[in-house]
Amino acid sequence: MGLAVSGHEISLDERDASSTINFVSHAHSDHTGAVNKSKPILASELTLDLIEARKGIEVKRQKELSGTKLLPSGHIMGSKQLYAETNNGLSVLYSGDFQMDKPILAEKLEPIQADILIIDSTYPDPEVKFDEKEEVVMAMQHYVASKLEKGIVLFGAYSLGKAQDIIKILNDVGISPIVDRKISKINSIYKKNGFNLSYSSIYEDEEDFNNAIKGNFVGIVENSKLKELSISLSRAYSKRVFTAVATGFAKTFNMGCDVQFPLSDHADFSQSIDYIESCRPKIIYTFGRGSNPSIFAKNLSKIGYNAHRFINYAGISESALIEKSYDNI
Ligand SMILES: [Zn+2]
Structure with missing residues (x-):
């Protein structure tokens, strides 16, 4: 189950049988698993161009959807965060891959306040610090x-x-x-x-x-x-x-x-804190690969954030997400 917004189910960078629209944050291959010709893709025009060039297919373009906003995530050309006002009345921000630094060839990240932040966990450890x-x-x-x-x-x-x-x-x-x-x-x-x-x-x-x-x-x-x-x-x-x-x-x-x-287009731990502070969420869900989300949630909890591991996009229903959020808010 994806996010329920304006009569649609939106999947987040993942294949999800029940979704009616797939959001693709950017065109890196580990985020385009849901791309197929039949379901509309909500993404920036640049991401849609890149997907078509890389996969050699024509996709159904969903450039906007009421109740949502695509905001630059500062990761690569065309990369976006998804901000959504869900049917349950809470605002959700999904970061996709992001960085707070000024990117070399992309738009700088634009933060926005949201009740729930689903945040990437690529660098979950405070010990990893990127140089200027x-x-x-x-x-x-x-x-x-x-x-x-x-x-x-x-x-x-x-x-x-x-x-x-x-x-x-x-x-x-x-x-x-x-x-x-x-x-x-x-x-x-x-x-x-x-x-x-x-x-x-x-x-x-x-x-x-x-x-x-x-x-x-x-x-x-x-x-x-x-x-x-x-x-x-x-x-x-x-x-x-x-x-x-x-x-x-x-x-x-x-x-x-x-x-x-060490040239990164991701946030390190301290950039992630800056991002969280800019978005001021009431609850944080960490997503990503392997053990990173658990480590990130634990490290965020240690310094006082209401953070939990996001099981996976397809494996948690939005109602469960919202219910859990109300419990935690
Ligand atoms: Zn990426």
Whole structure:
């Protein structure tokens, strides 16, 4: 069961047999499981464009719905929070993936007051603290400039969002990277929407690509191809290939490359507190993967918030959610 709003059942980034409309916060694949051709999708126009380009299908577009508002979540291009006034008279805010920092290529998050906040739990631990984004960006620019004198630099990145952020960061210091096919496809949607990105791709302009590979260059590829490609590039060009990633998980995992930059498009714990304080909810439900929601709810409760783990979108009915909320308010 999804949220009951204006005679509809809205699912939240998840497949739900009983929903009549699926809300999709943004086009990352772990949030588009509910996408199919038959049910209308409530999402920003940019997200709908990205979904169609990535999945190669045409979807039913639901750009707005009375009783709801889509507000920027600051995560990637087109990402939105869902604010809904439910049939039960309570306001619910679903964050989707979000960050409070100014994003590199997306609209900044707009908070709104709501009775119930359903919040993402990607970084549930107060010990994980992101550095100032500016500092991380400058470190990336310095690293790339110095390594380009010695060889090739290869970044592994999500093809949507992070890859375009890295292109922009490099463009700002006069570097135009080479990108793979998937990234080039997504770049075309960014460009269509006014984001000026400079890069080379063999799938767009072969001559430009051939010029770019004449000297040392920066490549951006999907994470899964980073290792394999660094080995083949090193053999093909007889050059040192420096491997890099740019992700918030650089704070928590060893990614097995030469350098890892903690550049995140998520909120860390302290940003999440800022978000909660801006939305002033009476009750908080934490959602996400694995044990993160439980850890997050526990850590929030410890510092006095009325926080609980959100079992899952499909597994809890709105009436149960509201009933529980009234109990807890
Ligand atoms: Zn995401």
